[in-house]
Amino acid sequence: MLTIDEVKKIAGLARIELNESELEKYRLEVSRVLEYVGELKQVDTEGLEEVSQVTGLVNVQRDDKVIVAENHDAILGQAPEIKDGYFKVKAIL
Numbered sequence: 597m598l599t600i601d602e603v604k605k606i607a608g609l610a611r612i613e614l615n616e617s618e619l620e621k622y623r624l625e626v627s628r629v630l631e632y633v634g635e636l637k638q639v640d641t642e643g644l645e646e647v648s649q650v651t652g653l654v655n656v657q658r659d660d661k662v663i664v665a666e667n668h669d670a671i672l673g674q675a676p677e678i679k680d681g682y683f684k685v686k687a688i689l
Contacts, residue, residue, distance in 0.1 A: 597623075597627045598623050598626055598627045598630070599623070600619050600620070600623055602623075603619050603622050603623045603626065604619065606626070607619075607622070
């Protein structure tokens with residue numbers, strides 16, 4: 597079980613201000629979390645393979661493809677300014 601001083605130290609490191617009632621509340625809550633983590637450390641995982649993703653999803657992004665529109669020149673012709681075949685716009689940064 598954590599002490600009030602340990603909770604104060606953790607709160608200071610996290611730059612969180614706690615009043616006296618919050619100190620006691622978080623002392624109990626954080627202690628419970630740490631006890632649960634302690635239980636998880638006791639679980640026998642020998643022989644289990646490590647996994648980092650369990651849903652079976654794969655990369656769903658598509659490849660970039662250049663598609664030249666049939667009316668490319670007509671579209672560019674509507675722009676106020678063009679440079680090297682691209683729309684010319686003002687810098688924003």
